[in-house]
Amino acid sequence: MNNSFQIILILLLITILLPAGVAAQEFDLGTLTLQESIELAQENSPVARANRYSLISSRWAFESFKADLYPSLSLSGDAPNFNKSIFTNRLDDGTLTFASQRQSDASTSVSIDQNILPSGGRLSLSSGITRLGIFAGENTYRWQSTPLVVGLQQPIFQFNNLKWRNRLEPLRYEIAQKEFVQEMESLAVQVTDGFFDIFLARINVENAEFNVARNDSIYTISQGRYQVGNIAENDLLQTELALRNAESSLTRSRIEYQRALNNFKILLGYTTDVSLSLEAPNELPDVDVDIELAKQLAYDNNSEALTYRFNEIIADRDFAEAKNEAGFSATLLANYGLNQTSTDFKDLYSNPQNRQFITVGFNIPIFNWGKARAEVNAARNQQRQVANSIEYQRNQFLQEVEYQVSQFIQLKDQVLLAAQSDTIAQRRYEVAQNRYLIGRIDITNLFIAQNEKDAARRAYIQTLGDYWMGWYALRQLTLYNFREDEMIAY
Template sequence: MLYDMNNIITRFTYVFVILLVISIRARAQSSNDLGSLTLEQCIEIAQEQSAVSSAARYALISNRWQYKSYKADLLPSISLTGDAPNYDKSIFSNVLDNGEVTFSSRTQSEASASIAVEQNILPTGGTLSLSSGLTRLGIFEGENTYLWQSTPMVVGLRQPIFQFNNLKWRKKTETLQYEIAQKEYVEEMENIAKTVTQRFFDVYLAKINLQNAKLNVTQNDSVYQISKGRYKVGSIAENDLLQTELALRNAESNLTTARIEYERTLNEFKILLGYSTDTQLKLRDPKEPPKISVNIEKARQLALKNNSESLNYKLNEIQADRSLAQAKSEAGLSATLNVNYGLNQTARDFADLYDRAENRQFVTLGFDVPIFNWGKQKAQVNAARNQQREVANSVQFQRRQFMQQVDYTVSQFLQLRGQVLLAAKADTIAQRRYQVAQNRYKIGKIDITNLFIAQDEKDSARRAYIRALRSFWTGWYNLRELTLYDFKEDEPISYEL
């Protein structure tokens, strides 16, 4: 009885382990099987997890932190500085009243600490500061002596005069550069959508070619069998029989080629989406193109407003103006005004340090006037001025080219839907013609050459229809990338990190 129980437990354990292994494999297979995906689902997957989309997100995050660094320069900053213990034991020369030189020694320490608040002044480029400090001097000779010095409050102003205001120009460039970075991120997402669309239809076309190749093998084999029967009864010549056999062998070869091409394009598409090549994936048939109305003038305005290339033209102009302003300021008179006003006091006892504090004033005006430098400043100003003119003319030409590109893209897109409809109609006619030709060949109404011509036209029409769909959806996402606007939903395009 005990032996039977052990045997039952052993068998139960064995069955449980097998079921567990089967369950784990089933889960692994299900997690590795994406099922059938539409074009929109493939685009969404690539925008979420592909390597290209991750790189675009990191680039935008980097620009965001850089912009935050600039914004921090506009806010007050607090700093704490100090020295401790700053101990000094040394021998130094000392000149007496009678001119005799002697050597003396000293041992002392000087420790200090100060805290300051600084605020940049954007309109003038100056700096306003508020500080407070404390210093202790220790003299170690015989009886140790300590002296204290305090600056309870010092208000300071450092103001450049006739100098280049870098902070003011940074406000223009940094804000625009961050806006460009945001636009570039959206454009990269739309570029991913366009790339996925192109690869999607490459895979779909390879799939259609494989289906046609399989169908052609089956149909050519049927034609070959019919031709062998007709040849036996003498109704066709040997040349026609050989032609049907050759067509069958070519169809079999094309099937092998089509299968290899489909596997290649499908694996490349999986990698583009961020998956390994062993992932199971099927593509659903693409949607018919919707009717979308696009106004050319509106597209021009949106492209000028939203496209990063258009914004870069504006940035180039600002940077050229900045270089000219800097060259002019460096060529003329420049000065710096430093003004400090506050309180200070000294005492032997720390308790008396802040009693009856005395005024502390400091004013200085430093200046720099170029007198003669062999025309260096004039050359730098002329160089910057002509560079500004060069940029202005170049940007004007580039803007015209850009607007021409927008016009062409919109005009081309408006014709693509009509091309898809024509290609779909041609595909339907070619499929029907082949069916008629096949039936007529079976009853001996047409020869084998006309049948194969109909077969080639059938395959060509189907490929042309797929290519027309590819051109439409690629053109759609190209228009979105150019204007950063969804004309179908009539709203701007945006993506969150």
């Protein structure tokens, strides 16, 4: 019994521990570069998935519009309608009497409809059949057929909505495509920001660990010096306070590092229990960016610039609609076809007769207390307001592109300066520490050198991150990869 229990216990432990080991292996992402992190986020992140679904929705909306330009086939009809009722009947001598009736009817038709883009009209071809059944004594049936009917519905001097949609909808879809690429590049900026946040947090941890170790040694040395009377108690207390502050800073730095790491994992589309490490970028994208070229690319490719054009068309459309509604308008309805009736279905399509129908409906505004003129003037001034607003926004946009390019060009030099400052600050601290150990400087100057060392290291990482974020921000603005000299596409 004991052996059986031991076997069951071993199997249970294997069942519990084996999946855990496999899961740990599956969720170890290894060491990621910045580019690998961006690609993971663009593939797995919920943000990236939301962007893809938004683009797919826009694509289907565009497909729906394109379907309006093609012929449509439809089938319509009525199921058998049975009617039994009593009605008033006037006889030949003028006498009113009541009579009853029982009848049914059923009909079906098929039609092909085509919108006419240039004129805004609608052309249709249809064919149908109707059966009427009369139940009184001997049941009789009558048939009616319309083998072919050609119909036209043509607005005259009216607003052609389909024509304007044909200008707007392709542009709307193009904007959605550009926005998708921009959102993916925006995600690259976010990943870059999170990537260097982790490096900055890790530098803070490393600095804090280094400072705890060094300050502990300095505090030990200061205790010896204080005991032999070489330093005052104030200097001893200052070294102890620096040690305690370094220990406190180490605790905070570790918490902030874990927080930055978890936020980064979530941004990549994973849970916080995965493990990963990051590899610092070894090289900078060495590119020369021409400001005028960047402005032209941004204006041609960025969705914001396309939105300016879209809004201008919207304003022109509203003005055109207001003018059309204020003036004379008419609608031409015309049908021509064949029809036939028969009590025998086999004769239904023999010698069909002509069928014509034509009507023209019109509307002429005569007096409406200036309403039409007011709406036209409102639309005209709205058009002017949009044009002036867009001109201002366009100039602001181009100025922003110029600023981003100029900043990016300067950031490379700033990275090199920050790297030199970091090297100098590290060397200065080593010199200051050695001078303190031989009693050539006081503890205050040593701690100043230590703080400058930490600040220089943080400034270098921050500047390096700013450079990479500027690189992806420039890509986002222009939708152009200046390193590969090609458009960005996903």
